[in-house]
Structure formats: C-alpha cells, structure tokens
Ligand SMILES: O=C(O)c1ccc[n+]([C@@H]2O[C@H](COP(=O)([O-])O)[C@@H](O)[C@H]2O)c1
C-alpha cells in the first residue's frame with residue numbers, strides 16, 4: 001500500500017437519520033421526491049448539519065494533461081487541441097463556461113501535465129508536474145513521485161477552494177487521448193476485461209477502436225508485470241494514469257478530507273474517483289455522480305462504486321459539463337430540506353392512521 005496518509009471521517013449517520021425524519025414532516029407524500037431525498041439526506045451526513053447549507057459557492061476545476069499514448073493512434077485529434085481548449089476555457093468560450101454560468105458555478109483551469117509550455121496563457125493556474133505522460137503500453141505513464149505530485153496538486157486545489165468558502169466541488173478534465181488511460185485504470189481498479197471499458201472517446205472509427213482495445217490490453221499486461229503493486233493507488237496512477245486523472249483523484253480525496261461533497265463528471269473523472277476510493281472506502285459517501293457518460297467505462301466505474309448517476313443525457317464531452325449540469329439537482333435537494341413547509345406549518349392534513 002501507499003505511504004501517503006489520507007484522513008477521511010465517516011459521514012454523519014445521525015444527520016442522515018435526522019434528515020430522513022425531516023423528509024417525513026415535509027408537505028409531500030413520503031418518498032415522493034425519490035433520489036432527491038437520498039441526495040439531500042446524504043448532504044446532511046456530509047456537512048454534519050440538518051438541513052444542509054444552501055449550495056451558493058460552487059467550483060468546477062478543469063484539470064489538464066497530455067498523454068504519450070496519443071502517439072499510438074488512439075484518437076483522431078491532434079495533441080495541440082488540449083492547449084488550444086485551455087485557451088478557450090480561460091477566455092470563456094467552451095461548453096463548460098456556458099453550463100457553469102447557467103448553474104452559477106466558477107471555473108478554474110489547472111495545468112497539471114500539458115505537453116507544451118502554457119506559461120503565457122493568462123488565467124490558467126500553473127501547477128505543471130510533467131510535460132505529458134509516456135505511452136502506457138510500453139512504459140509507466142510517469143514516475144511514482146510525479147504521480148504523487150499530480151495527486152497533491154488536486155488535493156491542494158480542493159482544500160484551498162474549500163478553505164476559501166466553496167461548498168461544492170465539481171470535477172472537470174481536458175486531455176486529448178485521456179479516455180485510453182481512463183479505460184485502463186477502470187479495468188485495473190474494477191477488475192474487469194478491457195473490452196468492457198474501452199469506448200469511442202471523442203468519436204473513432206472501427207479500425208482505431210480495435211487499435212485502442214489492443215493498446216489498453218497491452219498497457220494492463222505491462223503494468224501487471226511491472227514490480228509496482230497495483231493495489232497502491234499512487235502506483236496505479238503512475239503506471240496507467242494521466243496527470244489530470246491523478247489530480248482528480250487528489251481533488252476527490254481533498255473534498256472528502258474536508259467533509260465537502262464532490263460532483264463527478266464522465267469517464268475520466270470517474271477513473272480518478274475510482275482510484276480515490278482505493279485510499280479509503282469512506283470516500284464514496286462524499287461523491288455524487290453527475291451523469292452517465294456514454295463511454296462504457298463510466299457505467300463500470302459507477303457500478304463498482306455503487307453510485308447512481310443523476311442525469312442521463314448521452315453526453316461524452318468531459319470538461320465537467322455533465323457534472324455541472326447536475327448542480328441544480330444538488331441545490332434543490334438541499335433547499336427542499338431547508339425551505340419546504342412542514343405539514344404542521346402549512347396546515348396540510350397527513351395520511352389517516
Ligand atoms: O467525460 C467523458 O465521459 C468523455 C468521453 C469522451 C471524451 N471526453 C473528452 O475528450 C477527450 C478525450 O477523448 P479521446 O478520444 O481523445 O480519448 C478529453 O479531452 C475528454 O475530456 C470525455
């Protein structure tokens with residue numbers, strides 16, 4: 001196991017129980033708000049507060065990195081699109097900027113491992129640990145030390161945002177080629193066959209798809225043969241990861257350590273979240289799954305963590321878009337518990353005994 005110390009407390013069962021009681025007193029048939037009730041109750045457990053606070057300060061963090069495996073022909077897009085999209089994020093022109101603005105969230109963009117020099121990009125948070133990963137089918141993505149560095153970037157960003165008042169963290173990612181390491185990580189962490197998790201990413205033809213399957217299989221076999229123990233989440237990230245995926249794992253851990261909810265996006269974010277849960281099984285109770293990406297690894301990762309996606313909109317963009325769209329679901333779940341009238345307050349009769 002890793003020597004990296006992670007300290008997560010159990011969510012408060014007492015507050016989940018008091019939230020369940022409160023749900024019964026509100027002017028609605030018991031259970032009629034379905035998953036919204038479960039979300040609200042879990043928010044109480046996370047914050048240790050019933051009702052939970054209204055979610056006013058929300059941060060989407062887009063972690064970015066490049067991937068050596070792009071050289072194997074797993075994506076039709078050139079690697080430069082990663083840095084070009086970062087420029088688009090910081091100037092407000094990407095889908096995540098639009099959706100974050102609709103739901104009232106801020107967007108922070110962090111370079112953890114982009115292959116090119118991004119120092120001239122104004123508005124970008126510079127936390128570069130590597131200039132892109134190595135190709136995972138022939139060697140480790142990065143060293144153990146580098147993986148740990150990327151993880152700590154995510155964890156620090158999460159803790160800094162929460163210390164400055166953030167009440168909900170949302171994961172985002174950008175990295176051409178990153179559905180390949182995400183698939184490899186999910187296959188390794190969930191113990192499933194690569195064929196179950198490899199998908200078409202940004203949209204690839206049949207030939208590229210079979211190449212991608214072979215690459216993920218080769219990467220897994222290579223990683224299993226390597227001396228590192230794949231039960232160690234940092235070793236797993238160093239073998240098969242991406243810089244932004246390691247940072248997302250750290251961001252999820254950081255949120256849980258600070259007792260705050262984290263809303264996770266598609267397959268890349270879920271691969272990071274899955275690795276995060278390897279540090280402690282208590283972490284999963286701090287995670288909400290924003291949506292079900294069409295990328296097959298997303299469903300596998302969700303099933304492995306026992307999480308249910310809040311939205312199913314056939315999205316596969318990444319950037320945090322699917323998670324950000326689910327922000328109003330969490331807000332509503334929270335405000336239901338704080339703002340709805342009780343049967344007594346509203347003078348509404350309850351079911352006859
Ligand atoms: O979030 C998802 O589920 C998702 C699914 C497919 C693609 N993406 C995004 O597309 C890029 C990776 O796709 P690819 O085909 O180059 O591996 C990367 O920038 C991701 O944010 C994201």
Ligand SMILES: Cc1cc2nc[nH]c2cc1C
Nearest residue numbers: 077081085202317318319
């Ligand atoms: C244009 C483009 C935008 C993206 N956003 C996240 N991944 C992406 C991949 C591409 C190719």
